[in-house]
Amino acid sequence: MRRQWLLGLLFAGFGLTTxxxxxxxxxxxxDWRPTLExxxxxxxxxxxxxxxxIRHTATDFGQNDAAMTSFExxxxxxxxxxxGRADARAxxxxxxxxxxxxxxxxxxxxxxxxxTGRLVFGNVTVSPGMRGGLAQPESPARYAELRAALSTPxxxxxxxxxxxxxxxxxxxxxxxxxxxxxIAVVKPEGNGRFxxxxxxxxxGFPELAALR
Numbered sequence: 001m002r003r004q005w006l007l008g009l010l011f012a013g014f015g016l017t018t019x020x021x022x023x024x025x026x027x028x029x030x031d032w033r034p035t036l037e038x039x040x041x042x043x044x045x046x047x048x049x050x051x052x053x054i055r056h057t058a059t060d061f062g063q064n065d066a067a068m069t070s071f072e073x074x075x076x077x078x079x080x081x082x083x084g085r086a087d088a089r090a091x092x093x094x095x096x097x098x099x100x101x102x103x104x105x106x107x108x109x110x111x112x113x114x115x116t117g118r119l120v121f122g123n124v125t126v127s128p129g130m131r132g133g134l135a136q137p138e139s140p141a142r143y144a145e146l147r148a149a150l151s152t153p154x155x156x157x158x159x160x161x162x163x164x165x166x167x168x169x170x171x172x173x174x175x176x177x178x179x180x181x182x183i184a185v186v187k188p189e190g191n192g193r194f195x196x197x198x199x200x201x202x203x204g205f206p207e208l209a210a211l212r
Contacts, residue, residue, distance in 0.1 A: 036197045041185065042208070044197075045100045048157035050185055051150055051194070052102070054091075055166050056116040057181040057202065058084030065110075074111035084112075087181050087202050088119035094209035095120070103158035106130050106149060108165060116181075117163030130164045132171070143171045150186050151194045 036044050044050065063078040080088070095102065107117035107124040108131035117124035129145025146168050154160050166177045169184060173196055178184060181202030187195045 034198050035187075035195070036185070041198050042098055042100070045159060045185070046098075048101055048103075048159055049154050050187055050197070051154065051160045051162060053150070053162045053164065053169055053178075053184045053186060054116060054120060055169065055178040055180055055182055056080065056084070056110075056112040056163065057087040057091075057119075059112055059180060071109040071111070077111050080112050080115050084180070085115070085119060088116050090206040091181070091183075091202070092120040092122075094205035097209040098205065101158045102161050103154070103156065105161045105163065107163040108168075110165070113163045113165065117161070120163070121161050124163065130162055130168065132168050143168055147172045147192055147194075151188050151190060151192050153188045153190055 045052075058081050059078045060081050061078065065077050067076040069076060102121050105117055105121040105124045106127040107113050109126050109128050110131065113131075114124060114126065127145070127149075130149065132142045133145065146162075146164070149160070149162060150172065166180075170177050173184065173186075173194075178199070179202065183200040183204070184196050185198040185200065187197050189195060
């Protein structure tokens with residue numbers, strides 16, 4: 001599978017594989033397809049105006065959050081593995097190599113999302129709303145802040161970044177779930193609407209940067 005993905009990159013000539021997903025309420029048209037990939041995706045991101053939503057990189061599933069007493073106490077949470085930290089650093093280095101500008105960075109208050117955000121993007125702003133509010137799980141209001149962040153146009157020639165979890169993005173964009181370290185590239189459309197234009201796997205940006 002990895003070999004096929006790498007071959008796809010090479011045949012595309014500076015190409016970047018993106019993955020189609022089932023239509024979601026925010027998708028445009030009945031047959032959603034990626035609208036940006038390869039060189040076009042990189043050039044679009046260099047021009048700014050997008051939101052990069054990353055699910056935290058690889059974690060230790062031998063740990064869990066059941067004993068959490070606060071967001072500040074990392075000892076009671078599921079944390080990044082050393083491999084997850086290495087992946088986050090590699091993604092950050094690749095974004096810099098590709099000269100993709102990042103402006104505001106919002107992060108869920110969990111230790112794994114904060115660490116991912118800092119390793120990939122640098123400084124982050126803690127934003128509990130990126131994890132989800134206090135409304136009931138089935139309530140549309142639960143992810144209202146996240147939907148607003150994904151749908152609000154980005155000012156200037158920069159991109160907004162969000163470091164969060166799989167469930168919140170699934171809650172507003174639909175299936176499939178993001179893998180750990182996967183990035184969804186979103187085009188905000190205002191009024192609560194956005195379009196997912198690409199999904200970049202954890203090694204996508206580093207391998208693309210290596211082809212320069």
